[in-house]
Amino acid sequence: MDKRFQVQFVNTAENELLRDAIARWGISRRALTAIKFNGGAIFVNGEEKNVRQRLAAGDVVTILFPLEEASEGLVAQHGALSVVYEDEALLVVDKPAFMSSIPSREHPDGSIANFVYGYFEQQQLASTVHIVTRLDRDTSGLMIIAKHRHIHHLMSGQQKKGCIHREYEAIAEGSILKDQQSIIAPIGRKDTSIIEREVREDGQFAHTDVTVLARNNELTHIRLKLHTGRTHQIRVHMAYIGHPLAGDELYGGSRSLLNRQALHCRFIQFEHPITKERMQFESKLPKEMTTLIY
Structure with missing residues (x-):
């Protein structure tokens, strides 16, 4: 089974260069270079092609990205990870207080990144951890994590445009x-x-x-x-x-x-990077906060 992350598109333009279509679909030049030289592949209607291929309307384009390597020094840990939503592209998790988003010198393990990497390892998912929305160590609540560099790139674009609503x-x-x-x-x-x-x-x-x-x-x-x-x-x-x-x-x-x-x-809303569906999630206020005032 091919473990490489893949995305698939149905082309809508007539006589368009595959290279131009790929750019329109939000795949970065850096990602395209990696696809070309680091073990990725591009298929049109099931046949491997290069970016100079001209497309017809209705052509099905499948893009296989190279396998990812884990971040150097990131240790996989298994334990408390509250997964609110998951699909092939991303995770939404509910982070407790007193857990870092990523390892640091003061807290080298026990972070969301450590537990997500362990979770990916259990799934035999060839991906490193791409945190889209980070929270301070003592802040609790919802976080978005991309399962692939390309998804992280698309979600970062949403962030820059102010399209991720928290x-x-x-x-x-x-x-x-x-x-x-x-x-x-x-x-x-x-x-x-x-x-x-x-x-x-x-x-x-x-x-x-x-x-x-x-x-x-x-x-x-x-x-x-x-x-x-x-x-x-x-x-x-x-x-x-x-x-x-x-x-x-x-x-x-x-x-x-x-x-x-x-x-x-407590609330996060965004456009799914692949399906374009509008998604939203909520998390209840922790008890230690509600008891302060109610």
């Missing part, structure tokens, strides 16, 4: 008076830290919408919609308006009620 829920300190507001403030790295970010004039444009769901005198349950994807955007913006997230010590929050930032990716 909503978060959080518990912020203090009682936020406005039911709805938009925070538009540029974010950049703090001069005294390699990790911490701040609102600063020379930062990158950042836009967050905030909706209040419930409040008391001490805390506010909020829903947040990101229009941009800056590092620590929600945490920085909430601290900027004087309402840091509960548990977020890095940005001024207190850990007296929760020992991590009270932030959860």
Whole structure:
């Protein structure tokens, strides 16, 4: 059985060069080079062809990508992985708090990437791990993971165009008076830290919408919609308006009620990179967050 990842298209244009059709279908030049020189193949109606082939309307084009090699140093681990959705192209997983998205010097194993690689190994899937939407270690919720470099390329294109829609829920300190507001403030790295970010004039444009769901005198349950994807955007913006997230010590929050930032990716929506179907998934707010305010 051929383990190479493949995609298939039905051509709609008459007398089009295969090379041009491939570009129109979103396959990058880098991927095309790998197909040509690293063990991939292109078939038209079941016969192997090169990119100079001219296509007729109705031709079926099958593209086989080279086998992938795992990222150097990534160790396969088997264990807790909450899979919300899976098909031949991608995974949607629900990440618990206190689990990194990828290994780091401080946390060299036990990450989502380690467990996904172990999951792929069990499936005998010839792929490395391509994380599309990353979450901070202490943030919980939904993540998208591509099963192949080409799928990652397509999903990254959606991200750049703002077509992957994510909503978060959080518990912020203090009682936020406005039911709805938009925070538009540029974010950049703090001069005294390699990790911490701040609102600063020379930062990158950042836009967050905030909706209040419930409040008391001490805390506010909020829903947040990101229009941009800056590092620590929600945490920085909430601290900027004087309402840091509960548990977020890095940005001024207190850990007296929760020992991590009270932030959860609860909703994600995107266009499937192959079928073009609009897909959406939801994840319930963790109990340790709901009990803070309800």
